[in-house]
Amino acid sequence: MAKPGTWFTGETLVFLRNLAENNNRDWFAANRHRDEVYVRQSALRFNMDFVPRPHRISRHFIEDPRPVGGSLSRIHRDTRFSHDKWPFKAHAGNRVPHERNCDVYVPVFYIHVEPGGTFVGVGMWLPDAPMLKTIRDAIVENPTAWRSARDDRAFTAKFELGSAMLARSLRGCDPVHPRIDAFQRENFAAWHGFDGNTLTRDRRLDAFTDAR
Template sequence: MTAQGFSSETFQFLQNLKANNSKDWFDANKGDYQRLVKKPSDAFRASLAEDLARLTDHGMASKQFRINRDLRFSKDKTPYNAHIRMAFWPKGAAFEGKDAQPPSFFLSIELEHIRFGTGCMAFSKPDLGSYLQALEAGAGDEIETLLTTLENEGFERSKPDLANVPRGFPKDHPHADLARHKGLAVWKSREDTAIATGPSAAGSLAAAFEPTLPLWNWLLGLSKSG
């Protein structure tokens, strides 16, 4: 473990957890979980929050998602996630989990890759209203340019949530496809998991988020207007 990044032992623990995904195994290895996952995650998350604060010029709140899986509606009854997931958002804003988020940075440390994204997977109701109003007022070109620029840098945009434009939105609008989104985010994966290891991990990942800053700032302005 380092103060700012994970180690190869972290990934080995996640691999072992995937192969032995049971409460008995986890309970028997809880000390290793604390040493190899929980403690380095806390240190890493604090470091990345500081780096993102410098990048955005905003204080950042953060959370790590639970290692326990939500089994209520899942056919897969394995109890634990074999990955580490985090979110970062402006202090003072309300993060409502999967239901709504302010403009956020998301990170998923997987066994075989690192996946990171920026945006809102689900707008709050006021922000969704502001987003649709902005589209109608002519912001579609600007949003499309932001998204296309990021796609040219290897990011992928989130898929539309609706089959059709929402009620009341012009069906013949030139950016009607953007109106089918109930959230807006971009994502990118890196196969080299070494970016999350060692003392430079937080800084390296903050730099990986940097190209998405124009989109984050646009969404932040939308959130404030809502």
């Protein structure tokens, strides 16, 4: 069992790997305690230690321990409209959200834990059309700030900015605007990958936050 004060361990990855191999309700019911100890409790402890770091940017980022709708994403998949009918996610999604995360599209800090695919993410993932317009208007108003953030050497050395683009800009955007690359972005999020050793052995928060 994970000791108080520890975050994710090798058992976290073992559980998620086992879940991928036994993705059914009977197996999960028999191993639910492992999810609670090695995923949920570890993720919430990580967030409690991590939250002071985003506060350097804004005091509005919070740790939300609610079992539903909080910082930790549900492990159950919504299979209603998916061809993939596996009932559970074989990864853990853990975020430090803005306090208004239930009301509007807002930035988040996110850690994705998955054997062979762990990463941290920052920014806005797939904001809706009104929020996209708000972001574009801000870029038009202050293009220097956008370029400075996008091209910052410390940022680009560790983070990869999402490359997903809309097929065309939203109505009202000039198709030959010099910043059309920003206007056609589908998201304003970036990520940085980690290996298993960093995830399970390195307890220095700087390993996760130096590239902020």
